[in-house]
Amino acid sequence: xxxxxxxxxxxxxxxxxxxxxxxxxxxxxxxxxxxxxxxxxxxxxxxxxxxxxxxxxxxxxxxxxxxxxxxxxxxxxxxxxxxxxxxxxxxxxxxxxxxxxxxxxxxxxxxxxxxxxxxxxxxxxxxxxxxxxxxxxxxxxxxxxxxxxxxxxxxxxxxxxxxxxxxxxxxxxxxxxxxxxxxxxxxxxxxxxxxxxxx
Amino acid sequence: xxxxxxxxxxxxxxxxxxxxxxxxxxxxxxxxxxxxxxxxxxxxxxxxxxxxxxxxxxxxxxxxxxxxxxxxxxxxxxxxxxxxxxxxxxxxxxxxxxxxxxxxxxxxxxxxxxxxxxxxxxxxxxxxxxxxxxxxxxxxxxxxxxxxxxxxxxxxxxxxxxxxxxxxxxxxxxxxxxxxxxxxxxxxxxxxxxxxxxxxxxxxxxxxxxxxxxxxxxxxxxxxxxxxxxxxxxxxxxxxxxxxxxxxxxxxxxxxxxxxxxxxxxxxxxxxxxxxxxxxxxxxxxxxxxxxxxxxxxxxxxxxxxxxxxxxxxxxxxxxxxxxxxxxxxxxxxxxxxxxxxxxxxxxxxxxxxxxxxxxxxxxxxxxxxxxxxxxxxxxxxxxxxxxxxxxxxxxxxxxxxxxxxxxxxxxxxxx
Numbered sequence: 001x002x003x004x005x006x007x008x009x010x011x012x013x014x015x016x017x018x019x020x021x022x023x024x025x026x027x028x029x030x031x032x033x034x035x036x037x038x039x040x041x042x043x044x045x046x047x048x049x050x051x052x053x054x055x056x057x058x059x060x061x062x063x064x065x066x067x068x069x070x071x072x073x074x075x076x077x078x079x080x081x082x083x084x085x086x087x088x089x090x091x092x093x094x095x096x097x098x099x100x101x102x103x104x105x106x107x108x109x110x111x112x113x114x115x116x117x118x119x120x121x122x123x124x125x126x127x128x129x130x131x132x133x134x135x136x137x138x139x140x141x142x143x144x145x146x147x148x149x150x151x152x153x154x155x156x157x158x159x160x161x162x163x164x165x166x167x168x169x170x171x172x173x174x175x176x177x178x179x180x181x182x183x184x185x186x187x188x189x190x191x192x193x194x195x196x197x198x199x
Numbered sequence: 200x201x202x203x204x205x206x207x208x209x210x211x212x213x214x215x216x217x218x219x220x221x222x223x224x225x226x227x228x229x230x231x232x233x234x235x236x237x238x239x240x241x242x243x244x245x246x247x248x249x250x251x252x253x254x255x256x257x258x259x260x261x262x263x264x265x266x267x268x269x270x271x272x273x274x275x276x277x278x279x280x281x282x283x284x285x286x287x288x289x290x291x292x293x294x295x296x297x298x299x300x301x302x303x304x305x306x307x308x309x310x311x312x313x314x315x316x317x318x319x320x321x322x323x324x325x326x327x328x329x330x331x332x333x334x335x336x337x338x339x340x341x342x343x344x345x346x347x348x349x350x351x352x353x354x355x356x357x358x359x360x361x362x363x364x365x366x367x368x369x370x371x372x373x374x375x376x377x378x379x380x381x382x383x384x385x386x387x388x389x390x391x392x393x394x395x396x397x398x399x400x401x402x403x404x405x406x407x408x409x410x411x412x413x414x415x416x417x418x419x420x421x422x423x424x425x426x427x428x429x430x431x432x433x434x435x436x437x438x439x440x441x442x443x444x445x446x447x448x449x450x451x452x453x454x455x456x457x458x459x460x461x462x463x464x465x466x467x468x469x470x471x472x473x474x475x476x477x478x479x480x481x482x483x484x485x486x487x488x489x490x491x492x493x494x495x496x497x498x499x500x501x502x503x504x505x506x507x508x509x510x511x512x513x514x515x516x517x518x519x520x521x522x523x524x525x526x527x528x529x530x531x532x533x534x535x536x537x538x539x540x541x542x543x544x545x546x547x548x549x550x551x552x553x554x555x556x557x558x559x560x561x562x563x564x565x566x567x568x569x570x571x572x573x574x575x576x577x578x579x580x581x582x583x584x585x586x587x588x589x590x591x592x593x594x595x596x597x598x599x600x601x602x603x604x605x606x607x608x609x610x611x612x613x614x615x
Contacts, residue, residue, distance in 0.1 A: 102270035
């Protein structure tokens with residue numbers, strides 16, 4: 001790994017460790033290997049959002065050309081959000097792409113991701129299905145996001161109706177995550193989700 | 200906020216062994232006004248931008264290669280006009296003195312922050328303190344060949360020996376090849392090729408440290424060879440491109456040459472043109488299917504700057520059993536210099552390729568009243584002159600006029 005990238009990550013790591021956000025439990029950062037190229041981030045779901053109470057794990061890969069190119073980050077924890085792919089966890093955020101600036105750090109990026117959870121950008125979506133629901137049926141989106149937070153990120157709010165529908169599909173032999181994706185995609189209409197899964 | 204709590208939070212996450220590392224880095228943490236926002240290190244050759252931000256010269260140079268904006272506030276920056284050396288900050292940093300982190304072990308060196316890292320790397324007090332550990336660590340059994348691992352227990356070492364076989368193999372391989380080379384050199388038998396390769400060794404342009412001639416070691420040799428390989432590969436690639444271009448030109452020339460040859464024959468045939476119609480059978484079938492289909496010969500000249508004619512062969516519109524054969528005048532660039540209407544003798548000969556006696560010969564004289572012999576106003580004069588019923592199709596096809604699927608018609612046009 002290029003010297004400057006490793007050196008900088010070391011310093012950034014330290015910066016994060018000292019930061020108030022870590023102390024307050026808002027973000028976390030861990031090393032995956034000794035070469036400083038892979039890290040694991042963690043952000044707490046912001047309050048007053050459907051993600052509240054959840055803990056979201058992020059995969060962070062540091063390119064050799066860091067900080068001249070942005071780190072590659074994706075959500076490991078599955079999340080229902082217009083700017084995050086519900087399938088791959090890929091994130092659509094300008095500062096991770098063309099708006100990256102060398103003065104940004106892992107700490108500021110993690111905080112930006114947390115802010116993204118508070119304020120989605122449905123007009124620049126990563127997941128078109130989620131974005132459509134966000135715009136056309138905000139209440140259902142909110143419920144779905146809360147349900148995902150509960151199931152995948154340890155959030156507190158369990159939604160009985162959704163769990164029952166997922167269970168119905170599970171009883172038919174469908175994989176749990178596939179069932180949840182299909183139901184979320186078709187606004188929790190059991191018939192349409194079933195049709196899609198079995199067609 | 201409770202400081203102990205902060206400490207616990209960070210230590211809970213940092214994996215074992217990282218703490219010691221970060222401690223050293225911590226000691227060399229610059230104040231924010233002396234910190235480069237790109238490398239987060241002490242500003243080295245600081246520059247200041249028109250938007251008022253300081254960076255290491257090399258950091259902002261690298262950044263601006265891909266982006267035209269300030270890494271901090273996204274304002275447009277140009278390397279040429281917006282970046283200035285900040286010698287004030289440079290002096291401030293150079294005036295700072297920092298103690299070596301090994302001062303507690305007795306190092307009295309004080310250096311500028313910029314030199315601290317290189318000093319730490321070479322500081323004589325920067326030794327792993329085996330004695331200060333409560334338990335003596337056992338070095339790996341491969342330490343003699345370069346493995347730096349140490350272990351608290353025999354089990355740890357066993358596991359390491361088990362998992363890092365590959366690493367140890369490469370250590371052994373390195374050691375082995377080193378011994379080999381040492382042997383070779385001590386025998387003073389440096390191979391002629393090797394010496395030659397050494398001569399090829401050129402110091403890199405930027406590295407002042409590496410300007411000394413190569414020493415007798417493998418790494419210099421390998422480097423020399425590697426550089427040579429790179430140069431040769433590059434040259435090879437360039438030559439490949441040159442060859443590709445030349446062969447492209449060559450085939451273009453060949454095509455042009457062939458065309459020129461054909462043109463020459465047509466221009467210098469002196470009105471004596473031999474028209475070979477190949478693929479005759481297929482062409483005939485096509486014409487029989489569609490009576491509007493006609494075969495035209497290329498235009499040929501009665502003299503290099505003379506009249507230009509072409510021959511037309513088609514199924515006679517009046518009598519589909521017969522071929523029609525005509526000549527047509529064609530435009531040339533010197534038509535204005537010629538005398539009109541054309542006056543001359545036109546001879547056709549359809550060659551019998553099996554029995555020359557059966558060759559069909561006909562001669563006609565031009566008729567100056569016909570439009571066909573006036574100066575052509577189109578590329579090919581619409582009116583032709585010749586026979587609407589020249590030969591019977593079946594006769595041509597069967598009685599020895601076609602050989603190897605080729606029909607030959609000789610035309611001779613002579614001015615009078």
